[in-house]
Amino acid sequence: METTLSSATKTVIIGGGRPTVIIGERINPTGKKRLAAALQAGDLTLVREEAVAQMAAGADVIDVNVGAAGVDDVILLPKAVRTVMEAVDAPVSIDSPNSDALKAALEVYQGKPLINSVNGEERSLESILPLVKEHGAAVIGLTMDENGIPDDPSRRLEIAKRIVARAEELGIPRREVIIDCLALTVGADSKAASVTLEAIRLVKQELGVNMTLGASNVSFGLPNREALNSAFIAMAIAAGATCPIVDPAKARQAILASDLLLGRDDFAVRYIKYYRQQQKT
Ligand code: THG
Numbered sequence: 627m628e629t630t631l632s633s634a635t636k637t638v639i640i641g642g643g644r645p646t647v648i649i650g651e652r653i654n655p656t657g658k659k660r661l662a663a664a665l666q667a668g669d670l671t672l673v674r675e676e677a678v679a680q681m682a683a684g685a686d687v688i689d690v691n692v693g694a695a696g697v698d699d700v701i702l703l704p705k706a707v708r709t710v711m712e713a714v715d716a717p718v719s720i721d722s723p724n725s726d727a728l729k730a731a732l733e734v735y736q737g738k739p740l741i742n743s744v745n746g747e748e749r750s751l752e753s754i755l756p757l758v759k760e761h762g763a764a765v766i767g768l769t770m771d772e773n774g775i776p777d778d779p780s781r782r783l784e785i786a787k788r789i790v791a792r793a794e795e796l797g798i799p800r801r802e803v804i805i806d807c808l809a810l811t812v813g814a815d816s817k818a819a820s821v822t823l824e825a826i827r828l829v830k831q832e833l834g835v836n837m838t839l840g841a842s843n844v845s846f847g848l849p850n851r852e853a854l855n856s857a858f859i860a861m862a863i864a865a866g867a868t869c870p871i872v873d874p875a876k877a878r879q880a881i882l883a884s885d886l887l888l889g890r891d892d893f894a895v896r897y898i899k900y901y902r903q904q905q906k907t
Pocket residue numbers: 651652654656657658691721742743766806808809838839840841842843871
């Protein structure tokens with residue numbers, strides 16, 4: 627199954643046995659005091675810089691999240707999306723739980739964006755899916771609902787099925803729904819990653835849709851996060867994740883290695899090109 631995203635000038639295709647698509651996570655004030663302060667002041671210089679830096683590091687899509695205390699995202703999200711559109715040619719993943727902020731950002735976007743995200747809660751389905759339909763966008767569906775995130779992989783699958791069914795009822799094709807089986811930290815529960823991986827396998831088998839994952843969530847609160855993130859990314863890609871949300875500078879080598887090992891990089895062209903680039907710097 628293929629999902630197409632676009633900017634005004636560029637198309638990115640996710641899935642269909644292609645190399646893994648990297649969604650750059652860094653425009654997000656979570657854990658970043660300097661970015662949070664800049665956003666609170668309405669200063670988008672860092673947003674622009676992070677967009678450019680992530681493209682240089684190998685991002686294919688740029689996630690834009692301005693969620694910080696004291697930020698009016700209905701005003702700031704469209705401004706941040708416009709800033710990213712002007713700085714780079716990658717499609718944007720518009721990241722907010724607020725449908726009013728998403729709507730405002732969708733109105734300025736040129737191309738076909740990814741909406742991050744809808745979940746299985748009734749009020750989320752009702753407010754987000756009509757926006758997806760109206761704007762001809764793709765959407766990330768989180769496998770959580772009014773009861774939270776299930777511990778049981780088959781219940782995450784049931785939520786994914788519900789989101790896909792509700793999208794299809796509105797005339798949104800299944801290929802436009804990218805499921806997120808939700809990575810949680812293994813610092814809190816050592817089974818957290820294996821539950822997510824099993825959910826990914828089930829969703830691939832039963833729905834065949836593209837899948838994303840906020841992969842760095844897996845290592846919150848633990849030392850040497852990159853080691854955990856890299857191992858988890860490799861496992862998630864093998865299980866069926868096709869477009870993880872990651873810090874591209876840190877995750878790219880694990881992603882290129884995974885693609886080569888899974889037969890998605892003919893003659894190791896992408897892997898070797900990256901190695902040569904790294905040698906130069
Ligand atoms: N699923 C979907 N969207 C998401 C998430 C997800 N969007 C937000 C988040 N999770 C993914 N993005 C991030 C952004 C930052 C971090 C992790 C995930 C992060 N920040 C560091 C910290 O908090 O310690 C700071 C990093 C730095 O300063 O360099 O780890 O799961 N669909």
